Amino acid sequence: MQTTQNRLATGKKVNSALDNPLNFFTSSSLSARASDLSGLLDSMSNGIQTIQAANNGLTAVTSLVQQLQATVSQARADSSSGTVTPGTATVLSGTTNTSNATNNKMTFTTTAGVSVDINVDPGTTAATMTGTTTAAITGGGGNIRITSADVNSGAAVSVAIANGDTMAQAVTKINTALGASASVQASLDSTNHLVLTSTTGNNISITDAAGNANGTTAELGFTNGQSSTNGVVGTPLTVDQIVSAVNSSTVLASQVKASKDSTGHLSLQNLTSSAITVKGITAAAVTGKTTDSQTLAAGSGSGLSTVRQSLLTQFNALRTQIDQATGDSGYNGVNLLNGDSLKVNFNETGTSSINVQTKDSTGAAFAINSTNLGIASSTTGVFGDNTQLDSLSTTLTASLTTLRTQASALGSSLSVVQTRQDFTKSMVNTLQTGSDGLVLADTNQEGANLLALQTRQSLSTTALSLSAQADQAVLSLFQ
Numbered sequence: 001m002q003t004t005q006n007r008l009a010t011g012k013k014v015n016s017a018l019d020n021p022l023n024f025f026t027s028s029s030l031s032a033r034a035s036d037l038s039g040l041l042d043s044m045s046n047g048i049q050t051i052q053a054a055n056n057g058l059t060a061v062t063s064l065v066q067q068l069q070a071t072v073s074q075a076r077a078d079s080s081s082g083t084v085t086p087g088t089a090t091v092l093s094g095t096t097n098t099s100n101a102t103n104n105k106m107t108f109t110t111t112a113g114v115s116v117d118i119n120v121d122p123g124t125t126a127a128t129m130t131g132t133t134t135a136a137i138t139g140g141g142g143n144i145r146i147t148s149a150d151v152n153s154g155a156a157v158s159v160a161i162a163n164g165d166t167m168a169q170a171v172t173k174i175n176t177a178l179g180a181s182a183s184v185q186a187s188l189d190s191t192n193h194l195v196l197t198s199t200t201g202n203n204i205s206i207t208d209a210a211g212n213a214n215g216t217t218a219e220l221g222f223t224n225g226q227s228s229t230n231g232v233v234g235t236p237l238t239v240d241q242i243v244s245a246v247n248s249s250t251v252l253a254s255q256v257k258a259s260k261d262s263t264g265h266l267s268l269q270n271l272t273s274s275a276i277t278v279k280g281i282t283a284a285a286v287t288g289k290t291t292d293s294q295t296l297a298a299g300s301g302s303g304l305s306t307v308r309q310s311l312l313t314q315f316n317a318l319r320t321q322i323d324q325a326t327g328d329s330g331y332n333g334v335n336l337l338n339g340d341s342l343k344v345n346f347n348e349t350g351t352s353s354i355n356v357q358t359k360d361s362t363g364a365a366f367a368i369n370s371t372n373l374g375i376a377s378s379t380t381g382v383f384g385d386n387t388q389l390d391s392l393s394t395t396l397t398a399s400l401t402t403l404r405t406q407a408s409a410l411g412s413s414l415s416v417v418q419t420r421q422d423f424t425k426s427m428v429n430t431l432q433t434g435s436d437g438l439v440l441a442d443t444n445q446e447g448a449n450l451l452a453l454q455t456r457q458s459l460s461t462t463a464l465s466l467s468a469q470a471d472q473a474v475l476s477l478f479q
Contacts, residue, residue, distance in 0.1 A: 023438040034431035036348035037424050044421040046332055047344035051356060051414045054336035057329025058407045061368060064322050065403065068315060069396045075311040076389045087270035087297035092285060095264045097236035099288025106280035108252060116251050120288050121236045124201040129228040131194040131221020137165045142216040143209035148184045149202040158209060161216050167194055170220060194220050204228045239266050250374040254388035270296035273384055312383040319377060322370045339365040346420045356413045358406050368406065373399040
């Protein structure tokens, strides 16, 4: 009766491992997993809200871009402004590009005051060589030779490495032998491997000195005679490459046209009604120097009408709202439209999850803003030229396509998280039901059992009472 009463009081038939070890521990395991999954539901809910916040931002930005497109269409329909006739082309008298790794840019200052850099020399990629050993020198040490084209006039530099030297000591000795100003220097990476770097891009080789049989080079993590192969010394861009770089700029597309004339000279033409300054060129050549500059003559054409001027102001105001809308689209410190990454775990071990992030076609993080959408601040030159307005309309159409692609990707991620949230809720319910089935008592059965026990106890008490009365009656006969 006590056992039955305990089951009815707790609602469980298994209250401890003593009652039924198998059921008790199995139920505990199922309940623990159900609890872990329940904790993940909050994370999933936050993830859903974060994605929805980003989607709200995309909806707002899409609406703003559509308004920009409508503004451009209205300006295009206004016939009171004529087109701008491009300014006289500035043709360099030579075909030379004398830029280098230091002086390597052409800078266009557009009619809106925006500076656009065009790299005319790729610069230099450092040559590096990394060892594979982190231990100290234990083979006796010896001399090594390091050779690079611009170190010691191309002659090998000898470095004495002693037995017992650590990698850090080897770095010090190598740099001392090379000289502090040498273009080749030694260092240690984060895993204590020896790294040789040539800042000029010239290849480096390392060998054991003649007669050194101890293989010191190998102990430093290199093979005897190993050379770096990844150094690249940049060469100035050709006229064709410069033309391609200028014309592929989304900001300059409606303002400057580059071409190569029949004699191979670089030609630059101003497509707007305001003068444009170009740094990094002289009348004779591309130099890449900020101290050299030329002015591209402004085009000719009627000024903006009141209608187009008003629409231009409206366009730039709407463009500003794009960046403000994306900046306000965060949730709980995460803004997917700024390129932030959101990870949502779907199971208690973290082996099932999803990473949500706005990405470009290459898979790199992509922030949604006016710059990345190719929407530049517009100018009177653009709004005064129907051809440039058509080009701007095409850019806005491409921006809308990008926004719809991003919205589709976010929608897909949101659907996945919502599906896994529903699945997790079902799994929690299944696990809890299974756990309860192993330990919960059947109250109807236990109640009936208690009634039977109470009836049996009552009958036993009554029988004992009757027996005692009979004994007393027999005793009374002898009195």
